Amino acid sequence: MGEYRSSDDDYDYDYDYYDDDDEVDFVDDDENAAELEAAVEPEIPPNSCPSSKVITKESLLAAQMEDLIRVMDLLSLKEQHARTLLIHYRWDVEKVLAVLVEYGKERLFAKAGLTIVETDDVSSSQVSSSYCCNICFDDVSLEEITTMDCGHYFCNSCWTEHFIVKINEGQSRRITCMEHKCNAICDESKIRCLVRARNSDLADKFDRFMLESYIEDNKRVKWCPSVPHCGNAIRIEVDELREVECACGLQFCFRCSYEAHSPCSCYMWDLWSKKCQDESETVNYIAVHTKHCPKCQKLVEKNGGCNLVSCICGQPFCWLCGAATGSDHTWTSIAGHSCGRYKEDREKETESAKRSLERYIHYYSRYEAHRDSSKLESKMKETMQDNIKILEECSTASSKDFVWLFNGVDRLFRSRRVLAYSYPFAYYMFDGDLFADEMTKGEREMKQNLFEDQQQQFEANIEKLSSFLDEKFHLYNEDEIKDLKLRVIALSATTDNLCRNLYECIETDLLGSLKHSVHKIAPYNTNGIEKASLPSYQDT
Amino acid sequence: MQASRARLFKEYKEVQREKSADPDIQLVCDDSNIFKWTALIKGPSETPYEGGVFQLAFAVPEQYPLQPPQVRFLTKIFHPNVHFKTGEICLDILKNAWSPAWTLQSVCRAIIALMAHPEPDSPLNCDSGNLLRSGDIRGFQSMARMYTRLAAMPKKG
Numbered sequence: 001m002g003e004y005r006s007s008d009d010d011y012d013y014d015y016d017y018y019d020d021d022d023e024v025d026f027v028d029d030d031e032n033a034a035e036l037e038a039a040v041e042p043e044i045p046p047n048s049c050p051s052s053k054v055i056t057k058e059s060l061l062a063a064q065m066e067d068l069i070r071v072m073d074l075l076s077l078k079e080q081h082a083r084t085l086l087i088h089y090r091w092d093v094e095k096v097l098a099v100l101v102e103y104g105k106e107r108l109f110a111k112a113g114l115t116i117v118e119t120d121d122v123s124s125s126q127v128s129s130s131y132c133c134n135i136c137f138d139d140v141s142l143e144e145i146t147t148m149d150c151g152h153y154f155c156n157s158c159w160t161e162h163f164i165v166k167i168n169e170g171q172s173r174r175i176t177c178m179e180h181k182c183n184a185i186c187d188e189s190k191i192r193c194l195v196r197a198r199n200s201d202l203a204d205k206f207d208r209f210m211l212e213s214y215i216e217d218n219k220r221v222k223w224c225p226s227v228p229h230c231g232n233a234i235r236i237e238v239d240e241l242r243e244v245e246c247a248c249g250l251q252f253c254f255r256c257s258y259e260a261h262s263p264c265s266c267y268m269w270d271l272w273s274k275k276c277q278d279e280s281e282t283v284n285y286i287a288v289h290t291k292h293c294p295k296c297q298k299l300v301e302k303n304g305g306c307n308l309v310s311c312i313c314g315q316p317f318c319w320l321c322g323a324a325t326g327s328d329h330t331w332t333s334i335a336g337h338s339c340g341r342y343k344e345d346r347e348k349e350t351e352s353a354k355r356s357l358e359r360y361i362h363y364y365s366r367y368e369a370h371r372d373s374s375k376l377e378s379k380m381k382e383t384m385q386d387n388i389k390i391l392e393e394c395s396t397a398s399s400k401d402f403v404w405l406f407n408g409v410d411r412l413f414r415s416r417r418v419l420a421y422s423y424p425f426a427y428y429m430f431d432g433d434l435f436a437d438e439m440t441k442g443e444r445e446m447k448q449n450l451f452e453d454q455q456q457q458f459e460a461n462i463e464k465l466s467s468f469l470d471e472k473f474h475l476y477n478e479d480e481i482k483d484l485k486l487r488v489i490a491l492s493a494t495t496d497n498l499c500r501n502l503y504e505c506i507e508t509d510l511l512g513s514l515k516h517s518v519h520k521i522a523p524y525n526t527n528g529i530e531k532a533s534l535p536s537y538q539d540t
Numbered sequence: 541m542q543a544s545r546a547r548l549f550k551e552y553k554e555v556q557r558e559k560s561a562d563p564d565i566q567l568v569c570d571d572s573n574i575f576k577w578t579a580l581i582k583g584p585s586e587t588p589y590e591g592g593v594f595q596l597a598f599a600v601p602e603q604y605p606l607q608p609p610q611v612r613f614l615t616k617i618f619h620p621n622v623h624f625k626t627g628e629i630c631l632d633i634l635k636n637a638w639s640p641a642w643t644l645q646s647v648c649r650a651i652i653a654l655m656a657h658p659e660p661d662s663p664l665n666c667d668s669g670n671l672l673r674s675g676d677i678r679g680f681q682s683m684a685r686m687y688t689r690l691a692a693m694p695k696k697g
Binding site: 134135136137138157158161162165178179180181182310 | 606607633636637
C-alpha cells in the first residue's frame with residue numbers, strides 16, 4: 001500500500017460526493033476491510049474551503065458587489081469608477097493593489113482610462129448661452145450638453161448616438177470619449193441615463209453587459225460551457241489550473257473551457273480535438289481565419305489591415321505567431337517582438353505522412369476504446385443495483401453494506417477517464433514535432449519507455465478492476481462476497497496509486513523538464529473532479 | 541433628418557465657405573447623393589508625389605460621424621499604405637483610431653500627411669514597402685515619381 005497516506009483513527013467520512021443516496025458511517029466488523037477502505041478514500045481536510053464556487057444568475061450581482069466594495073473602500077471611489085478600474089484589471093483586486101503600490105494612484109487610474117479630476121462644468125468655464133457641439137456642429141443650449149469626467153463635452157444627441165453604436169458593437173464596457181485620442185472611459189451612469197431616454201431595451205442590454213463583465217472580463221470566473229447553457233458561471237479561488245464540475249453536472253477544464261482533459265495539456269487537447277473532428281468547413285475556416293487572443297482567449301477574426309491585430313479587449317498581438325505585443329511597430333518589426341514564423345513553415349516530407357497517420361490511428365483507437373468502455377461501464381451501476389436487490393431479498397444484507405462496490409466503480413470511471421486522455425497526451429508528448437527542440441531522440445525514447453511502462457501497468461490494473469466489478473456477486477455466498485470486497489478495495493487503492501504516479505511522471509519527468517515551452521495540467525485529485533459549491537448567499 | 545445628413549450638410553456649407561482656405565484640398569459633394577464625395581488633393585512638396593493631383597472617393601456610412609467614412613484613391617499611386625489595385629488606404633484614423641471629431645476635410649489632411657510620411661506598419665503595397673524596408677529610398681522615389689507622372693499629372697501634348 002502506498003505510503004502517501006496513513007489510515008486514520010477517526011474516519012467519519014463524508015460520502016456526499018457519491019451518487020448513492022445515503023450517507024454511511026462505515027462500521028464494519030472486518031477491521032482489515034475497514035482499514036483498506038480508509039486507505040482508498042483519503043481524508044478530506046476538515047477546514048478546507050471549496051476552491052471553486054458556482055455563480056448563478058441570482059448570485060451574480062452579489063458576487064460582483066463583493067469585489068466592487070473592496071475597491072471602493074480601499075480607494076474611496078464611486079461604484080462606477082471602481083467598476084471601470086476592475087474591468088480594466090480583469091476583476092483582479094490583487095492586481096489593482098499591486099499597481100497601486102508600484103505606480104501610485106494616478107498611473108493606476110490613467111492606465112484604466114479613469115479620470116476623476118473635478119473638472120469645471122462648461123457652465124463655469126464659459127458664459128455664453130449656447131455651445132457648439134464639435135460633432136454635429138449644432139449650436140445647443142447648456143441643458144443639451146453633457147460633459148464627461150475627462151472634461152470633453154458634446155451634445156446629448158451625439159453622445160447618445162455614440163453610445164448606441166458602441167453598445168451595438170459589443171463595446172459596452174469600454175466606451176471611450178468621442179474626442180480624438182481621448183482614452184477616458186465614459187461615466188456609466190451618464191451613458192445609462194442618455195441611452196435609456198432613447199431606447200430602454202438597449203439600456204437594459206447595456207446593464208446586462210456591465211453585469212456580465214464580472215464573468216467575461218474576469219480571469220477567475222468563467223461561464224459554464226454547457227450547451228444549452230445552464231446559466232451558471234464558476235469562480236475559482238486559487239489561481240491555478242484546474243478542472244471543475246458545474247452544478248449542472250458538466251465537467252470542464254477551467255483554462256480552456258473544453259471538457260476535462262487532464263493529463264493532456266490544454267494545447268495538446270486543442271490539437272487533438274481539432275484533429276479528431278471531421279475536418280468540416282467550419283473547422284477549417286476557424287483554423288485558417290482566426291486566432292486566440294493571448295489576453296482573453298477569445299477567438300479573433302482578422303477583418304483586414306496589417307498583421308498587428310487588436311482584440312476587442314484591447315490587446316494587440318501579432319497575427320503571424322499569435323503572441324501578445326505592444327502597439328508600437330515599424331515595417332520590419334513590432335517593438336519588443338520577434339516571431340519565428342518561419343519555423344512552422346518547414347516542408348513536410350510526404351514519406352512521413354503515412355507513418356504519422358499510422359501513429360495517429362494507434363493512439364486514437366486506444367483513446368476511443370477507453371472512452372467506449374467507460375460508456376459501457378456506466379451501465380454497470382444499474383446492473384449492480386439490481387444484483388444488490390436480489391441479495392437483499394435472500395439475505396440480511398442491505399445496500400449500505402455495498403458502498404465499497406460503488407466506490408470501486410467510481411474509481412474505475414475516474415481511472416478509465418485518465419487513461420483515455422493519457423493517449424492523446426502520449427501522442428503529442430512523444431511526437432517528434434511538438435517538442436523537437438526539447439529533447440533528443442534518445443531522450444525521447446527513454447522517456448517514452450518510462451511513461452509507457454507506467455501506463456501499461458495502470459491499464460492492466462484497470463482491466464482487472466473492471467473484471468472484478470463485473471463478477472456475478474449476487475450468486476456468491478457471504479465469504480465469497482467478503483473476498484471480493486477485499487480484492488476490490490485493495491485494487492482500487494493500487495489503481496489510485498498508479499494513477500497518481502502516472503500524473504507525477506507526467507508533471508515532473510515529462511512536462512516539468514521542458515525548457516522552452518510550458519505545458520501545465522490540472523493536478524490529480526483522487527476524489528475526481530471537484531464540484532463547485534453553490535452560493536450560500538442569496539441576492540437581495 | 542438623420543444626424544449624419546445634418547452633419548454632412550454642415551460640412552458641405554463649411555467647405556463652400558472656406559473654399560480658398562486650403563488650396564491643396566478640393567472637396568466636392570456628389571450632386572445627387574450627400575453620402576458620396578470626391579476630393580482632389582495635391583501631392584505634398586518635396587515628395588515623389590509633388591506636382592500630382594490625386595482623386596479620392598469617399599463613401600460615408602449612415603452612422604457617420606460615429607463611424608469613419610470609407611476612403612480610397614481613384615488615382616493610381618505607389619505608396620506602401622495604399623493598395624495598388626483598389627486604392628484602399630490603411631490609416632489608423634480610418635479604422636480603430638477614428639473619432640467623430642474628424643471631418644472629411646481633416647481626413648484629407650491626414651491623407652496628405654500620410655503621403656509625405658509613409659507609415660510602414662500597415663503595408664498594403666508590398667513592393668513599395670519592400671523598397672523602403674531595404675533602404676532603397678531612391679528606388680522607391682523613382683517608382684513613386686513614375687506613377688505620379690503616369691497617373692496623376694495632366695498629359696503633355
